[in-house]
Amino acid sequence: MEVEDIYIKLKEKFGEAIIDLVNNPPSDPFINVSPEKLFDICLELRDNPEFDFDYLMCLSGLDYVDNLQVVYHIYSMKKKHKIVLKVTVPKENPKVPSIERIWRSADWHEREAYDLFGIIFEGHHNLIRILLPYDWEGYPLRKDYKEPEFYHGIRVPY
Amino acid sequence: METFNVFEKIFGLNFLSALISVILPLVFLIIYALIAILGELKISAWIQERLGPMRTGPYGILQPLAEVVKLIQKEDIVPAGANRLLFNLAPYVIFAGSFAGFAVIPFSAAFVPAEINIGLFYVFAVGAFAVIGIVMGGWASNNKYSLLGAMRSASQMISYEIPGALVILSAAVLANSLDMQKITTLQDGGFWNWFLFGGPGNWTKIWIIPFTLLLSLIYMIASLAETNRTPFDIPEGESELVAGYHTEYSGMKFAMFFFAEYSNMFIVAAILTVVFLGGWTSPFGTFMGGFWWGIFWFILKAMFIVFIQIWLRWTLPRVRVDQLMYLGWKVLLPFSLVCFIVISLYRIIY
Amino acid sequence: MTTTKFVDIDFSKIDSDRMRLNVGPQHPSTHGVLRLEVELDGEVVTNVIPHIGYLHRCFEKIAENMNYQQVIPYIDRMDYISSMNNELPYVMAVEKLLGIKVPEKVEYIRVIMCELNRIANHQIAIATFGLDAGAFTPFLYLFRDREYILWIFEKATGGRLLFNYFWVGGLANDVYPTFKEDVLNIVKQVRKTNKEIEELLIYNKIFIDRTANVGILPADVAINYGCSGPVLRGSGVPFDLRKAEPYSIYDRFDFEIPVGKGEVGTVGDCWDRNIVRMREMEQSCRIIEQAIEQMPDTGDVQSAIPKKVRPPKGEIYFRCENPKGELGFYVVSDGKDKPYRVKGRAPSFVNLSVLPEISRGYLFADLIVILGSIDIVLGEIDR
Numbered sequence: 049m050e051v052e053d054i055y056i057k058l059k060e061k062f063g064e065a066i067i068d069l070v071n072n073p074p075s076d077p078f079i080n081v082s083p084e085k086l087f088d089i090c091l092e093l094r095d096n097p098e099f100d101f102d103y104l105m106c107l108s109g110l111d112y113v114d115n116l117q118v119v120y121h122i123y124s125m126k127k128k129h130k131i132v133l134k135v136t137v138p139k140e141n142p143k144v145p146s147i148e149r150i151w152r153s154a155d156w157h158e159r160e161a162y163d164l165f166g167i168i169f170e171g172h173h174n175l176i177r178i179l180l181p182y183d184w185e186g187y188p189l190r191k192d193y194k195e196p197e198f199y200h201g202i203r204v205p206y
Numbered sequence: 207m208e209t210f211n212v213f214e215k216i217f218g219l220n221f222l223s224a225l226i227s228v229i230l231p232l233v234f235l236i237i238y239a240l241i242a243i244l245g246e247l248k249i250s251a252w253i254q255e256r257l258g259p260m261r262t263g264p265y266g267i268l269q270p271l272a273e274v275v276k277l278i279q280k281e282d283i284v285p286a287g288a289n290r291l292l293f294n295l296a297p298y299v300i301f302a303g304s305f306a307g308f309a310v311i312p313f314s315a316a317f318v319p320a321e322i323n324i325g326l327f328y329v330f331a332v333g334a335f336a337v338i339g340i341v342m343g344g345w346a347s348n349n350k351y352s353l354l355g356a357m358r359s360a361s362q363m364i365s366y367e368i369p370g371a372l373v374i375l376s377a378a379v380l381a382n383s384l385d386m387q388k389i390t391t392l393q394d395g396g397f398w399n400w401f402l403f404g405g406p407g408n409w410t411k412i413w414i415i416p417f418t419l420l421l422s423l424i425y426m427i428a429s430l431a432e433t434n435r436t437p438f439d440i441p442e443g444e445s446e447l448v449a450g451y452h453t454e455y456s457g458m459k460f461a462m463f464f465f466a467e468y469s470n471m472f473i474v475a476a477i478l479t480v481v482f483l484g485g486w487t488s489p490f491g492t493f494m495g496g497f498w499w500g501i502f503w504f505i506l507k508a509m510f511i512v513f514i515q516i517w518l519r520w521t522l523p524r525v526r527v528d529q530l531m532y533l534g535w536k537v538l539l540p541f542s543l544v545c546f547i548v549i550s551l552y553r554i555i556y
Numbered sequence: 557m558t559t560t561k562f563v564d565i566d567f568s569k570i571d572s573d574r575m576r577l578n579v580g581p582q583h584p585s586t587h588g589v590l591r592l593e594v595e596l597d598g599e600v601v602t603n604v605i606p607h608i609g610y611l612h613r614c615f616e617k618i619a620e621n622m623n624y625q626q627v628i629p630y631i632d633r634m635d636y637i638s639s640m641n642n643e644l645p646y647v648m649a650v651e652k653l654l655g656i657k658v659p660e661k662v663e664y665i666r667v668i669m670c671e672l673n674r675i676a677n678h679q680i681a682i683a684t685f686g687l688d689a690g691a692f693t694p695f696l697y698l699f700r701d702r703e704y705i706l707w708i709f710e711k712a713t714g715g716r717l718l719f720n721y722f723w724v725g726g727l728a729n730d731v732y733p734t735f736k737e738d739v740l741n742i743v744k745q746v747r748k749t750n751k752e753i754e755e756l757l758i759y760n761k762i763f764i765d766r767t768a769n770v771g772i773l774p775a776d777v778a779i780n781y782g783c784s785g786p787v788l789r790g791s792g793v794p795f796d797l798r799k800a801e802p803y804s805i806y807d808r809f810d811f812e813i814p815v816g817k818g819e820v821g822t823v824g825d826c827w828d829r830n831i832v833r834m835r836e837m838e839q840s841c842r843i844i845e846q847a848i849e850q851m852p853d854t855g856d857v858q859s860a861i862p863k864k865v866r867p868p869k870g871e872i873y874f875r876c877e878n879p880k881g882e883l884g885f886y887v888v889s890d891g892k893d894k895p896y897r898v899k900g901r902a903p904s905f906v907n908l909s910v911l912p913e914i915s916r917g918y919l920f921a922d923l924i925v926i927l928g929s930i931d932i933v934l935g936e937i938d939r
Contacts, residue, residue: 119886153781164614
């Protein structure tokens with residue numbers, strides 16, 4: 049199924065929650081969705097036999113200075129089509145519903161996005177840091193991140 | 207009683223002859239261990255298409271000496287929280303246990319360090335000593351890997367003593383004796399008299415040849431498990447337990463474990479040699495027989511068994527704990543029981 | 557005398573039936589600096605919690621401060637035993653953003669190098685898997701063969717492990733004159749050793765006992781966890797990106813996708829994951845032979861390299877079949893000569909997350925085997 053068809057079908061079902069479809073090659077086309085309905089949209093994408101998206105390829109965080117984005121690359125093993133969803137949240141209150149219960153691969157990906165961007169995935173069963181030490185402060189991949197001077201008495205920059 | 211110890215004959219039964227009888231096996235053990243370590247390095251290299259150690263001496267033959275020197279120089283570390291007394295004692299307990307086994311091994315027609323008529327039983331009894339040392343060391347190290355290794359080792363060694371003991375029992379029934387020297391002399395006169403091929407006797411022994419062959423195979427497997435060698439090296443399986451019960455040991459204490467392992471390998475090889483391969487007797491009857499040749503044959507046969515142990519180690523993967531127990535209790539034990547019954551029946555009938 | 561109290565614990569509240577064991581970060585079979593917090597009930601594993609990040613370098617932050625070409629050496633260091641395969645998706649993602657078509661010869665050399673590196677990677681995977689099961693000798697046989705492959709890489713690129721060979725739009729340099737003969741000799745040698753390994757290790761009774769019916773990963777769980785590569789194919793899913801979404805010139809070659817069939821145990825056990833790697837080596841050999849045959853002799857490998865790599869505004873997710881699974885790069889460009897964001901979707905990272913799921917209820921020795929069958933590289937997990 050093409051991205052346009054998926055977009056139309058989703059738009060019919062979720063209305064306002066599906067914001068727009070951006071398609072300018074060579075970039076991958078992506079659909080902007082609102083964070084409130086994200087979980088339901090993902091559930092629909094997985095469980096509707098028309099879509100049958102069973103494989104979450106990648107989940108990435110993105111920092112656009114005043115707001116944060118989460119990008120979902122989803123693929124269907126059986127139908128061989130893919131789709132990109134984007135969720136934009138303000139930096140002050142970066143809360144996105146967790147889709148860990150839909151695709152278990154999101155578990156570690158979401159922890160990584162939390163670890164490096166500080167995006168809070170609501171409903172994640174174990175949202176703790178994964179790559180950085182558990183007591184690290186700050187979110188390194190944000191564009192305004194400043195390295196700490198010291199970590200447990202060890203000088204960080206050198 | 208006639209003595210087989212040549213030193214007792216020369217010096218009489220006094221302190222000097224006893225001292226020589228103790229020191230001689232110890233010297234032999236040390237030389238043997240160095241050769242076996244070199245053998246392990248070189249055989250593994252040969253199997254794996256490597257050269258092995260080449261820098262220490264010509265073809266690296268001084269490598270074991272270099273390793274011993276290295277181990278002596280190493281710092282002796284006792285981990286914090288370890289039980290010092292048991293931790294320090296354990297390697298020596300294990301080594302003493304395995305060295306005590308040398309007391310009854312008939313190296314030749316004229317030399318057994320201590321001549322006792324229940325030699326086989328004695329070897330088994332002191333062999334079980336090692337379990338105490340291993341559990342001691344594993345528990346006292348205050349390390350979970352050591353503890354797991356020690357527990358595995360205890361269960362493994364105790365389990366495999368039963369088929370091993372049944373094999374020895376069958377051999378004792380066949381030989382009518384537990385005296386290792388007597389068992390050896392019974393098999394004198396060529397390889398067809400070995401217990402591997404049914405022992406001395408008339409043509410009726412062909413009925414039990416398959417069973418004696420099976421018994422020797424069972425003992426070989428059980429002995430691998432008792433000495434913690436691959437494929438049964440799960441107590442020290444390095445991919446799981448780092449080094450098992452001797453994880454925390456360093457320096458000379460580690461060397462003690464090392465020596466004990468090689469010494470144990472020799473003891474089980476010696477038992478196998480004595481019971482099934484005719485001990486110091488020549489495989490060709492009186493040809494190349496006699497006192498000096500006896501030592502040669504005995505060491506050759508035992509070393510061949512040691513070689514097989516090394517060979518297997520570098521060929522096979524490691525089994526799992528439950529598979530090991532399965533093999534011990536459900537395969538080896540029934541088979542050895544069957545062999546024991548058949549051999550007992552044979553003894554009753556003939 | 558005062559007594560020192562080390563820890564203030566209410567001992568009545570401790571679960572005394574279970575033991576917590578820290579496997580790693582320094583342990584012979586964690587394949588790097590992985591720490592597994594294992595909860596043991598006797599010898600039975602009741603829970604596993606992987607702790608990662610000991611090798612974290614924040615590659616993604618570094619990439620934001622480098623220009624597009626300078627990122628490639630850092631990508632080499634992700635999965636450091638199959639660097640060629642790592643470079644390919646990144647390079648192709650940037651090429652796609654730029655709209656560059658690379659010359660035929662470059663495509664062929666890339667495929668040959670990738671497949672050679674796939675063989676080298678699987679050799680390590682099988683070797684260390686055997687080592688985890690306690691077999692030491694096959695390890696050295698396979699490492700000997702891998703050495704021959706590394707010699708080719710060394711002659712062609714100058715590096716043995718980290719190459720920086722694939723550039724955006726081409727290659728760092730052309731291959732050397734006797735390249736084709738060398739590669740064909742390697743293929744012969746690999747096939748010979750594989751036969752030996754099958755006899756010595758794969759069909760060994762003890763090895764089968766250790767690995768069959770252990771760590772069973774059903775197909776639906778594997779897909780839901782996002783597993784890919786041999787881990788997914790071992791569960792019987794014939795999904796290979798080289799066939800499903802042919803990139804580069806993979807649609808020109810004739811090869812099969814080996815999948816786990818449960819020959820000696822259940823579909824999706826450790827033995828199946830391992831045999832998939834074994835058979836993939838044979839398929840890689842076939843691809844290499846075809847590629848060597850079709851490869852044009854002439855052509856400038858640097859003709860398409862742009863003077864300045866400055867992709868237009870846009871974003872792309874490009875994925876390739878790494879030996880360990882699906883390696884994807886999500887590259888976001890804001891029109892400058894430095895990437896706005898590079899995210900690496902590491903196959904080992906995703907594959908490792910399935911470990912707690914498939915190792916519960918097995919023995920501790922099995923946990924090591926299961927971990928070995930997933931074939932992880934910590935450089936890629938921690939990035």
